Structure formats: C-alpha cells, structure tokens
Amino acid sequence: MLDRARVLLPLAFVSSLRVVARAALIAGTLAPAPAVFAAETVTIGNLVFVNKALVGVGRVPSDLRDKFGETFGSGSGIAVDPRSWVKTPTGYQGTLYMLPDRGYNIGGTTDYRARLNKLSVTLKPLDNPAAVPEAERQNSVVASLTDTILLTDPAGASLTGLDPDRIRPAANGFPDLPLALNGRVSIDTESLVLLPDGSFFVGDEYGPYLYRFSPTGRMLAGSACGMAISTCAGRSAHDCWEASATFTIDAISAAGTPCPVTSATSTPSRSLPRSRKS
Numbered sequence: 001m002l003d004r005a006r007v008l009l010p011l012a013f014v015s016s017l018r019v020v021a022r023a024a025l026i027a028g029t030l031a032p033a034p035a036v037f038a039a040e041t042v043t044i045g046n047l048v049f050v051n052k053a054l055v056g057v058g059r060v061p062s063d064l065r066d067k068f069g070e071t072f073g074s075g076s077g078i079a080v081d082p083r084s085w086v087k088t089p090t091g092y093q094g095t096l097y098m099l100p101d102r103g104y105n106i107g108g109t110t111d112y113r114a115r116l117n118k119l120s121v122t123l124k125p126l127d128n129p130a131a132v133p134e135a136e137r138q139n140s141v142v143a144s145l146t147d148t149i150l151l152t153d154p155a156g157a158s159l160t161g162l163d164p165d166r167i168r169p170a171a172n173g174f175p176d177l178p179l180a181l182n183g184r185v186s187i188d189t190e191s192l193v194l195l196p197d198g199s200f201f202v203g204d205e206y207g208p209y210l211y212r213f214s215p216t217g218r219m220l221a222g223s224a225c226g227m228a229i230s231t232c233a234g235r236s237a238h239d240c241w242e243a244s245a246t247f248t249i250d251a252i253s254a255a256g257t258p259c260p261v262t263s264a265t266s267t268p269s270r271s272l273p274r275s276r277k278s
Contacts, residue, residue, distance in 0.1 A: 058141025077192035102161030112161035
C-alpha cells in the first residue's frame with residue numbers, strides 16, 4: 001500500500017491510473033504470458049486484476065508541439081474518459097487527458113499558460129513480443145495529441161505558471177486566489193479528475209486550492225481546501241500545501257464529492273511560499 005505520509009505523488013494521478021490499469025490489465029489477459037512467468041493477480045473489491053507484465057510500448061515525439069506552439073512537455077496528472085474506452089478487433093482505444101505541470105523553468109518560473117492536453121490512445125497488446133519485429137514492438141501503443149485546452153480564470157484570462165507573490169482578494173464566490181506579478185492567477189497544476197459532464201477538477205500546488213473548470217477550460221468554482229493541522233504537523237508550508245492539493249483530489253476520486261467548491265473553507269496564509277522546484 002502507498003504510505004500517503006511519505007509518497008508525494010498526485011493521488012488523483014494514482015486514482016486515474018487505476019482506471020488505466022484496469023484497461024491495460026484486462027488487455028494483458030488476452031495474451032498468455034511466457035511459461036517461465038506466473039501471472040500475478042490482485043483482487044480489489046469485486047474486481048480481479050491480472051498482471052501479464054508489459055503488453056505494449058509507445059512513444060510521443062520529443063519535439064511535439066500543441067496547437068498553441070508550446071512543447072508537449074510532461075504530465076503531472078492523467079485522467080481516462082471511461083465513455084471513450086472501447087475494445088477494437090486488435091486491442092483497445094480511448095481518450096486520455098493529461099495535465100502538464102506549470103511549465104519549464106529557466107532560472108525561475110515562466111509565464112506558461114496552464115492547459116490540458118487531450119490524447120487519442122490505441123493499444124494493441126502483443127501475444128508474443130519475441131515473435132514480433134522490434135520496430136513493431138515499439139509501436140504497440142500509439143498516443144496522438146488531438147487537442148489542447150487552455151485554462152482561464154472566470155473572466156477568460158489565461159492562468160500562469162509564474163510564482164505567486166500577492167493575493168487576489170476573494171470575490172464573486174471565489175476565495176483569495178494566488179496572483180503573479182503580471183496580474184494573472186498563478187497555478188501549479190498537479191492533479192486531475194474528469195467529471196461525467198465533461199468538466200474537471202484540478203488540484204493546485206501553489207496553495208491548498210481545488211478548482212473546477214468547464215469542458216472548455218474556464219474556471220467555474222474554486223475552494224481553498226485546507227488539511228487538518230495534525231496532517232501538516234512537522235511539514236513545511238510548501239509540503240503541506242502540496243499534500244493538501246493531492247489529498248483533496250484523492251478524496252473526490254474516492255467519495256465523489258469534494259469539500260465545498262463555492263468559497264474558501266479555510267483561509268490560506270497571505271505570505272505565499274516561493275516554489276522549491278528546479
């Protein structure tokens with residue numbers, strides 16, 4: 001089991017991986033593993049997962065750019081659209097949403113516009129990888145970037161990856177929001193939950209914030225979901241806020257309901273910590 005006190009992974013990412021794992025592991029059951037390896041199984045609730053080891057490999061070009069000209073980058077959070085995931089004659093296909101981090105750093109943070117990447121993924125599990133040409137083995141998973149959604153504040157202004165150094169006072173049902181020097185709301189996107197209506201929750205690492213965005217990326221609601229003091233005991237402000245964002249998103253995944261997303265449920269310090277990321 002994961003020790004949540006020690007592992008600082010975005011737990012929404014872990015929760016979403018459960019969905020991905022379900023499809024990948026089911027796909028793995030289509031191919032018998034070599035006799036020298038025994039299949040591993042684990043039961044979670046009424047679901048039995050079968051680990052058939054690696055059943056597919058794929059790559060995304062290192063020079064891939066989105067429709068706004070920005071490099072594709074890495075992902076801090078991932079969510080599967082379960083309605084899109086289907087079985088095909090040769091495997092599976094579906095849609096994944098990948099949440100980049102706050103952008104690259106060059107001697108500090110940059111004015112990277114927060115976004116959400118949409119990918120079409122196909123998986124063709126291999127029955128016997130050793131019998132397949134190496135080039136074909138390396139393309140059994142194909143991920144194509146099909147769209148990029150910019151995240152904005154309620155007024156439609158882009159969010160930024162720049163470090164916050166001030167506060168936008170609470171207004172219109174939103175709590176105090178972290179603000180960068182350029183006047184835009186700062187966000188360090190870390191965790192993601194896709195909702196049935198196409199909207200989504202995003203957890204922030206600049207503070208214990210949870211935001212809800214429309215399917216087109218406009219901020220609909222926000223809340224400063226602080227963690228219990230006992231949970232933050234002995235942690236730096238940065239680590240506590242990071243854990244708060246991931247803890248809240250994981251609670252949504254587990255229970256289906258977040259803390260109230262209409263106004264602040266706890267008041268964050270107005271002395272915002274500078275990020276320690278490199």
